[in-house]
Amino acid sequence: MIVAMQERATEEDIQGVIERLVQVGFNVHRTTGAVQTVLAGVGTPSHFDHKDFELLSGVAEVVRITSPYKLAGRGFRPEGTIVRFPNGVAVGGDEIVVMAGPCSVESREQIFTIADQVKSAGASFLRGGAFKPRSSPYSFQGMGLDGLKLLREVGDRTGLLIISEVMEISQIDLMLPYVDVLQVGARNMQNFNLLREIGLVRKPVLLKRGIAATLEELLLSAEYILAGGNYDVMLCERGIRTFETYTRNTMDISAIPVIKKLSHLPMLADPSHGVGRRDKVAPMARAAVAAGCDGLLIEVHPNPDKALSDGAQSLFPEQFDQLMDQLRIIATAVDRNIRAEIPVI
């Protein structure tokens, strides 16, 4: 940590700051300039808030140098993490994976139909919500356990891996037998109790960035899961909130190369939630692959006009097919590939 003193700081001010730095566990190196003194605190004290130093007498600025996450940082695994599944699918390697399906599981017929469609287009994962977080208490809230059972059944039949969102600690145990990936939604990115419990489970997790979360905060939330011993964490950009209102959110495509540099974890993108309008999903999916993402989450519905939730951002199956063809070309430009169709094992 660096503490830059004000130009008019007295020697007493400086000694006060040095004492406080030593107190919390730093070794202190002092640089006395012509106009300004700078103190560098070296070491790794466990418990302190760097903002406390900003208010000490004579302090001009305080800068934390080392990143507050350890396990999520690229330095922990410089070669990168690959999350591997029993059927041979791997996230974070040469292949770009696609997770597709409806916003919510609505019926047996709906989920079986769409599973076949996304599989034949090249998806490896089937996504579908059983529990739905809705901003209005008067909206459809999901099929619950019945939805989970349908997902497992269709996963076993098609070979597609199943990903579904967990919203509550009490849902974790309930979901484990039915899903291959636990998804943590944007609104729960800083639900630290939930993250801690998920860290104790041995099941891959997809953690979405909150709409107002910095990339550092995303990595700190991943750290909660990793700290519990669950290392199979995938991250996902899904749009941040900005002043622009034409799109529901502003999808931060640059988050992809930034996270790939800062962290070893796979980084995916969810263009459906990122823009919230069907006709913008394909351009943003292409952009995410071009920018280097490890995978995509895409909402596809057999009949979007009749969807019980998020129909406006769901692709028609034929649009998804066409998009996958474009993505295969783009993947080659970044030395990656996308499979044609997942084999049944």
Added chain:
Amino acid sequence: MIVAMQERATEEDIQGVIERLVQVGFNVHRTTGAVQTVLAGVGTPSHFDHKDFELLSGVAEVVRITSPYKLAGRGFRPEGTIVRFPNGVAVGGDEIVVMAGPCSVESREQIFTIADQVKSAGASFLRGGAFKPRSSPYSFQGMGLDGLKLLREVGDRTGLLIISEVMEISQIDLMLPYVDVLQVGARNMQNFNLLREIGLVRKPVLLKRGIAATLEELLLSAEYILAGGNYDVMLCERGIRTFETYTRNTMDISAIPVIKKLSHLPMLADPSHGVGRRDKVAPMARAAVAAGCDGLLIEVHPNPDKALSDGAQSLFPEQFDQLMDQLRIIATAVDRNIRAEIPVI
């Protein structure tokens, strides 16, 4: 709901939209202009997403007219809600209430000392966290149940009402015997499962605005609680995330008069979290009262330099005293008052 058609929309397009409006339950009124047709859907259909209409052929724009919250809207209780406590304290009336205390309960000595200090300055509520949400898994996480017991004890002794944050459904029952107000923090503003459970309880709630939440979303979250039958909801502005980084958040003071107009619920402000720096807390507390808030949450610590969390934004007791004197003057400018000291009953 209003659907404005594109200038070049065909009659077929228009009929298609009309059919869809009727399908979801609207009565449709059509206005045919020289250049453009506008359709008004009148009525209150229960289940539909207005964004679905944006993608229909020939549609230029879709505008939802009625607000999606009912119970939280000013129209539900035009005279305003006053949340009343057994000791006579009331939030939302002529008196501006002050809730003060440390970020976290740290020890018996700390909480007893500060309780006496904030009480003598004129606070009616003692705030203090027993469970702490921290963005880093390596930070202090609170005293838990022991903290709650200390809060209750000091509340009974001083007559101060107790407010503390609930972070998890499983904590609700645990907290009920110990607190007078359940606080829902900014990160949980859209934890809908938690809100729903709190709606079933009969205990006043203080709901904080999320750092990226619009005021409409804040009211929709309040709606979750009200819909369960718990009408004693207080709202609280505590800063939103913007591009400005000098302050931790940007405190949206204008949210105060906006919410007072849109809703009947009391609106408070938390300048400590709003700015995150001690020397800016007093100016923002004064601003909030001048703008018409019904109360304040303020962090005060007997020894901020030694606080285990948020020390940098906690006032010294003597600063709090001085602030209360300023607030009493400002309150008179808006025809309100702040008590000198709460009586023991």
Added chain:
Amino acid sequence: MIVAMQERATEEDIQGVIERLVQVGFNVHRTTGAVQTVLAGVGTPSHFDHKDFELLSGVAEVVRITSPYKLAGRGFRPEGTIVRFPNGVAVGGDEIVVMAGPCSVESREQIFTIADQVKSAGASFLRGGAFKPRSSPYSFQGMGLDGLKLLREVGDRTGLLIISEVMEISQIDLMLPYVDVLQVGARNMQNFNLLREIGLVRKPVLLKRGIAATLEELLLSAEYILAGGNYDVMLCERGIRTFETYTRNTMDISAIPVIKKLSHLPMLADPSHGVGRRDKVAPMARAAVAAGCDGLLIEVHPNPDKALSDGAQSLFPEQFDQLMDQLRIIATAVDRNIRAEIPVI
């Protein structure tokens, strides 16, 4: 324009609004619902502020339906605008154009060296600043007229078209003989006097989005130029300001498909300013092409470490070469192409 009345609006309130609508020049259509009356103002009155209606008695909400720009809207030229240059280069057609070069013209040697390099990689335009807007008054402010002369000379020699930024009305006449495109920077996007003057000139313009400008505001600024009779306007996304600070700005890639739908004007992207860090420029350039942009502005410098401005975001010539190869592959995925090298005519 739509005016939705409050549920409790009186007939007197409604008549008041109707009168006002008629006064400003609307024909009024009234829809009386069970709970709420909605008034639609049809027609195109020239002079009024729709916000004035929000404050009339009994009004719940006011919604402007028709877009405030006319000439910039897609409806004005549904087939799209192609900006054509004398040497056959066209912006907005099948070919994606690349404008590359240093942030500032620094010397004869620098600009001649880089011109050859970007040309052989496939750029059609040479970019380079002669007048530099700098946020600090103590930074390098550009070579001025000498820089313009160097640009023209190298343009004539290589066949590259020249684009450079105009910052002031007084610079327009000065620049016309030397440049092929006048660039209006993000900070001047709402310098309406400048835009108006540029509208009177017959020279193509590239108008950059301001860092806090909505897409509607970008189109309104284009309208100022188009209204003067200068129809050769190209737009450019270059990053918006958000809460995320890891990148200098957040590049809003979704602005590309949105503008392509709302407007007939070509839409380019400037990843160098969009992210501000060299290692993120290539991913974002690829993303912009994948999302459907009509061209790119990219900073390339023969020796970025010695650049007098923006060195940190300038590509090395060999990085630019490699990027162009990737872009050629991605262009095919969206049915576009990028030229190998511009012919000298």
Added chain:
Amino acid sequence: MIVAMQERATEEDIQGVIERLVQVGFNVHRTTGAVQTVLAGVGTPSHFDHKDFELLSGVAEVVRITSPYKLAGRGFRPEGTIVRFPNGVAVGGDEIVVMAGPCSVESREQIFTIADQVKSAGASFLRGGAFKPRSSPYSFQGMGLDGLKLLREVGDRTGLLIISEVMEISQIDLMLPYVDVLQVGARNMQNFNLLREIGLVRKPVLLKRGIAATLEELLLSAEYILAGGNYDVMLCERGIRTFETYTRNTMDISAIPVIKKLSHLPMLADPSHGVGRRDKVAPMARAAVAAGCDGLLIEVHPNPDKALSDGAQSLFPEQFDQLMDQLRIIATAVDRNIRAEIPVI
């Protein structure tokens, strides 16, 4: 400047950074920690971009310590700047000044009527636009020189000081004989050519914060004016752009205490533009005074419903009267005062 090296940086990396620091003119102090080396560059080199260092091999983070503004910083004039006018009015002292009037000068009758009204309520300055920046080319653009002459005439008659906006370098000389304060609007805050020219004039300036400008950028823009020798600069908060759309902008009240700490310049607030709705102007004006501002800009119109621009945010004269009474009470809470009525001299 501080350069923190990566944990795995080699000695060669470190020497490379040291060389570069020396090259641009720094003295370098090195701190070698157990895990990480930190380099402090001490001194004040004139020409370099700290971002260039971020891309050097082995660098983890670069932090600029000294603020990039000198003349605008509090350290330059610790006692604070008071801008004094010939009639005895002073901005930045004990008195809080109020600048009131219509958005635009519309007619002789309008401006004479409102001048008397705001004067009798206690305003010291009359505000009114002669040149109007409008986002649509089809809106009213101001009375120009005729408006300036009316302002001067009414100023001489009433004793009110005149403030009006300058939008263009060519307008400066034109305006000097007619106004007492040149106002630079939010959209021109980074029009550096304009700022430079205003720095050469000897006339007080009011510089408004841009809607996406950080406080550091505001001070850097002030630096442009101060660097020219014009020290009579007043700053003004008028709302920033955020995700919240209920208010036109989000007024950043905390900017007031922040600027008062960072700079010696007077800090005003413009609640009319800050919120854009009449019924929110008074609460925000009160909040700004409570937070410590040195003055207010408030739009007042004799007949807001008929205003040619910004009617929706203009107060009625009687609302302004009532507000001034409230402000006088609040001013006493922060040891300031507001005059009852300006004397004619």
